[in-house]
Amino acid sequence: MIDNPVKHVTTNVLKVSAKSSPNAVAGALAAVLRERETAELQAVGAGAINQAVKAVAIARSYLKPSQLDLTCVPSFIEVEINGNERTGLSLGIARRSV
Amino acid sequence: MIDNPVKHVTTNVLKVSAKSSPNAVAGALAAVLRERETAELQAVGAGAINQAVKAVAIARSYLKPSQLDLTCVPSFIEVEINGNERTGLSLGIARRSV
Numbered sequence: 075m076i077d078n079p080v081k082h083v084t085t086n087v088l089k090v091s092a093k094s095s096p097n098a099v100a101g102a103l104a105a106v107l108r109e110r111e112t113a114e115l116q117a118v119g120a121g122a123i124n125q126a127v128k129a130v131a132i133a134r135s136y137l138k139p140s141q142l143d144l145t146c147v148p149s150f151i152e153v154e155i156n157g158n159e160r161t162g163l164s165l166g167i168a169r170r171s172v
Numbered sequence: 173m174i175d176n177p178v179k180h181v182t183t184n185v186l187k188v189s190a191k192s193s194p195n196a197v198a199g200a201l202a203a204v205l206r207e208r209e210t211a212e213l214q215a216v217g218a219g220a221i222n223q224a225v226k227a228v229a230i231a232r233s234y235l236k237p238s239q240l241d242l243t244c245v246p247s248f249i250e251v252e253i254n255g256n257e258r259t260g261l262s263l264g265i266a267r268r269s270v
Contacts, residue, residue: 120222127221127261131246145243145266148229163225168243 087114092121100132107169118162141172185212190219197227202234205267216260
């Protein structure tokens with residue numbers, strides 16, 4: 075089986091902005107976690123982080139019918155936005171069975 | 173040993189506001205997790221949720237010298253603020269060994 079590492083990286087990391095719909099991000103996150111053990115959300119700024127955490131809470135309800143749940147581990151990341159280095163938060167998400 | 177369940181409940185739940193210092197909350201959270209398996213952060217509003225998630229990320233670095241880490245699980249909660257029902261987020265925190 076030929077595995078594409080680039081595809082893995084791009085589809086596992088979901089970038090969340092203040093304008094992201096928590097329901098839409100939750101749907102994407104749940105879809106990733108039905109296929110894979112882990113995912114990652116990245117957000118910069120209070121509005122984006124708020125949407126990201128809401129999305130994680132909503133994703134739990136989406137995963138419940140599949141007897142799945144998740145845990146998350148936040149950490150700081152440095153991201154470049156328009157040439158400026160900014161500190162954001164990464165939420166590392168791990169799938170678990172209920 | 174006489175155990176006080178009321179004290180348990182009140183000291184396990186840390187309420188975070190938009191004005192909370194993430195470092196101070198992280199210190200309190202790390203102190204709880206050195207003694208107990210679980211803790212909970214509650215936050216209402218984007219500013220408060222942002223501070224809470226930052227505090228969790230910082231608490232991880234405070235726990236590291238004790239060979240401890242944590243995972244968190246967000247869920248929605250209804251809280252009453254000045255007689256009004258508002259939706260907030262609870263971050264359920266579980267301690268784990270590194």
